[in-house]
Amino acid sequence: xxxxxxxxxxxxxxxxxxxxxxxxxxxxxxxxxxxxxxxxxxxxxxxxxxxxxxxxxxxxxxxxxxxxxxxxxxxxxxxxxxxxxxxxxxxxxxxxxxxxxxxxxxxxxxxxxxxxxxxxxxxxxxxxxxxxxxxxxxxxxxxxxxxxxxxxxxxxxxxxxxxxxxxxxxxxxxxxxxxxxxxxxxxxxxxxxxxxxxxxxxxxxxxxxxxxxxxxxxx
Amino acid sequence: xxxxxxxxxxxxxxxxxxxxxxxxxxxxxxxxxxxxxxxxxxxxxxxxxxxxxxxxxxxxxxxxxxxxxxxxxxxxxxxxxxxxxxxxxxxxxxxxxxxxxxxxxxxxxxxxxxxxxxxxxxxxxxxxxxxxxxxxxxxxxxxxxxxxxxxxxxxxxxxxxxxxxxxxxxxxxxxxxxxxxxxxxxxxxxxxxxxxxxxxxxxxxxxxxxxxxxxxxxxxxxxxxxxxxxxxxxxxxxxxxxxxxxxxxxxxxxxxxxxxxxxxxxxxxxxxxxxxxxxxxxxxxxxxxxxxxxxxxxxxxxxxxxxxxxxxxxxxxxxxxxxxxxxxxxxxxxxxxxxxxxxxxxxxxxxxxxxxxxxxxxxxxxxxxxxxxxxxxxxxxxxxxxxxxxxxxxxxxxxxxxxxxx
Numbered sequence: 142x143x144x145x146x147x148x149x150x151x152x153x154x155x156x157x158x159x160x161x162x163x164x165x166x167x168x169x170x171x172x173x174x175x176x177x178x179x180x181x182x183x184x185x186x187x188x189x190x191x192x193x194x195x196x197x198x199x200x201x202x203x204x205x206x207x208x209x210x211x212x213x214x215x216x217x218x219x220x221x222x223x224x225x226x227x228x229x230x231x232x233x234x235x236x237x238x239x240x241x242x243x244x245x246x247x248x249x250x251x252x253x254x255x256x257x258x259x260x261x262x263x264x265x266x267x268x269x270x271x272x273x274x275x276x277x278x279x280x281x282x283x284x285x286x287x288x289x290x291x292x293x294x295x296x297x298x299x300x301x302x303x304x305x306x307x308x309x310x311x312x313x314x315x316x317x318x319x320x321x322x323x324x325x326x327x328x329x330x331x332x333x334x335x336x337x338x339x340x341x342x343x344x345x346x347x348x349x350x351x352x353x354x355x356x357x358x359x360x
Numbered sequence: 361x362x363x364x365x366x367x368x369x370x371x372x373x374x375x376x377x378x379x380x381x382x383x384x385x386x387x388x389x390x391x392x393x394x395x396x397x398x399x400x401x402x403x404x405x406x407x408x409x410x411x412x413x414x415x416x417x418x419x420x421x422x423x424x425x426x427x428x429x430x431x432x433x434x435x436x437x438x439x440x441x442x443x444x445x446x447x448x449x450x451x452x453x454x455x456x457x458x459x460x461x462x463x464x465x466x467x468x469x470x471x472x473x474x475x476x477x478x479x480x481x482x483x484x485x486x487x488x489x490x491x492x493x494x495x496x497x498x499x500x501x502x503x504x505x506x507x508x509x510x511x512x513x514x515x516x517x518x519x520x521x522x523x524x525x526x527x528x529x530x531x532x533x534x535x536x537x538x539x540x541x542x543x544x545x546x547x548x549x550x551x552x553x554x555x556x557x558x559x560x561x562x563x564x565x566x567x568x569x570x571x572x573x574x575x576x577x578x579x580x581x582x583x584x585x586x587x588x589x590x591x592x593x594x595x596x597x598x599x600x601x602x603x604x605x606x607x608x609x610x611x612x613x614x615x616x617x618x619x620x621x622x623x624x625x626x627x628x629x630x631x632x633x634x635x636x637x638x639x640x641x642x643x644x645x646x647x648x649x650x651x652x653x654x655x656x657x658x659x660x661x662x663x664x665x666x667x668x669x670x671x672x673x674x675x676x677x678x679x680x681x682x683x684x685x686x687x688x689x690x691x692x693x694x695x696x697x698x699x700x701x702x703x704x705x706x707x708x709x710x711x712x713x714x715x716x717x718x719x720x721x722x723x724x725x726x727x728x729x730x731x732x733x734x735x736x737x738x739x740x741x742x743x744x745x746x747x748x749x750x751x752x753x754x755x756x757x758x759x760x761x762x763x764x765x766x
Contacts, residue, residue, distance in 0.1 A: 149374070149378060151378065151382070151747070151751060153541060153748060153751040153755055154541060154542040154543075155540065155541050155542070156527065156530045156533045156540045156541065156542050158533045158534075158535065158536075176762075177762050207698065257505075257531060257689070261530035261531065261533070263530060263542065264762070266751070266755050266762055266763075266764070267762065267763050267764070268382075268751060268754070268764045268765075268766055269764070269765045269766060270378060270382065270766045271381070271766070272377065272381075273377070288374075290372070290374035290375075290378070292374075293374075
């Protein structure tokens with residue numbers, strides 16, 4: 142059995158210089174954005190704001206809601222569930238579709254925000270860094286979970302779904318592959334970052350595993 | 361000088377482990393830092409802490425200073441003011457003096473290093489002698505969003521030849537042929553201005569300064585400058601006085617060497633006259649512990665700026681777990697998410713409304729402060745600042761890849 146080696150995700154922010162002052166400009170920017178831009182404004186947003194906003198959000202929705210003050214569109218962009226998409230290209234497609242629909246239904250002049258309040262498109266340069274935490278069973282997995290950073294948690298639970306096997310988090314995959322443990326796999330794969338802060342998520346996963354450990358030990 | 365391990369209590373053990381993990385990929389690299397002053401100013405303050413940390417992490421950092429006469433510094437001061445948006449007249453001889461001083465420094469300085477961090481405009485011209493294979497980064501600490509075109513065009517000729525440029529906020533970005541990265545500034549949680557203080561230390565300092573603690577303190581710490589809107593702060597406070605029991609404390613510098621500051625100070629004193637609950641305090645620039653104690657003793661911190669560079673005083677207050685009401689300008693919105701980690705306002709009335717509301721809802725105010733402290737822990741401490749520089753060095757060494765396994 143391969144031990145589960147915990148890694149962590151670090152990012153460096155590149156400023157593209159591209160800006161949007163209106164919703165149509167935001168749409169054009171998203172259409173032309175590469176994966177590193179989409180990652181920055183969706184996944185990185187959740188990770189950076191994890192202690193602030195347990196509800197779902199991304200930079201695009203935040204700007205449209207709080208700066209453009211287009212409440213309905215902001216709500217629709219907030220509702221885009223980024224962890225359910227198998228790729229960053231699919232996430233981009235979801236934002237483009239929502240914005241295009243909004244603009245088709247709301248023709249006419251777009252509101253221009255004041256200088257200084259524009260949307261700045263940025264990119265995340267991503268780094269994976271191994272930690273010294275490795276688990277071989279439920280018990281050591283719980284010990285590692287208590288120690289690793291929330292960035293590590295985010296990487297393995299949500300970002301993992303963007304790489305093969307697509308749509309599956311690393312934790313579920315490891316428990317299924319090594320212990321044939323569907324229970325843990327199912328419970329963890331149902332978690333979403335919008336219902337918890339990442340610290341809350343850590344506690345939730347630990348509780349799932351502790352309960353499972355009791356069941357396995359008692360069997 | 362504190363050891364890296366001592367930052368674990370503030371930044372978290374994981375942040376220190378990450379820093380060590382990243383640094384292990386840069387062991388033995390020579391890292392050159394160049395700026396124009398060894399003491400005074402934010403850059404020197406940060407480098408004096410960061411350079412020993414790089415050594416402790418196994419790298420070989422050096423810190424060099426560009427040297428020039430008073431006339432050189434007069435020219436670079438013009439650069440500085442022009443880039444900040446205060447119009448300056450740069451003559452042909454000013455620019456020639458800059459080139460000549462750079463040439464003299466190129467002869468005198470040892471620029472041999474794997475990675476170079478060149479800070480601000482003063483040493484930017486050193487790029488003329490970048491060693492082959494080295495990675496050079498121009499680190500700009502200045503808000504360039506209102507820069508004077510001709511001065512920027514002159515500097516752009518140098519900056520365009522670097523491997524990367526680093527700015528503090530996306531709004532400072534410029535049209536450049538090189539990649540620009542955002543690395544916000546940081547506070548040092550172990551410095552006198554930010555370290556933990558005991559209740560006794562706080563009360564001793566406030567007692568010495570003659571600040572009574574019988575009413576909740578609302579404090580703004582800022583130099584007496586119109587862009588910090590001290591008169592607006594007093595107006596907002598006067599609006600809420602019929603409804604709350606509180607004291608307003610405006611803390612600034614002595615303004616001895618700043619004629620405009622002295623003028624603003626006298627206007628502030630006039631605006632506060634006859635109001636026993638407004639205290640105006642002038643402290644010397646070395647009063648770090650005093651500022652720390654005042655912030656910690658306050659119930660509410662204001663930073664009602666009308667224009668701001670990055671506004672790191674906001675992070676200083678948030679780090680102390682204080683609810684902050686601040687102007688939504690410059691880098692402040694990067695530090696405060698409205699209604700989650702603080703309050704952003706744009707008017708005197710808005711500031712008054714939120715002052716009253718936070719004083720009446722201490723539980724909500726406390727939660728804002730707690731969220732703010734966590735936001736600073738993750739984003740605005742010195743350890744994150746160093747981590748970003750090291751990640752940038754690795755990115756440049758990797759051939760500028762977007763995805764890097766360390």
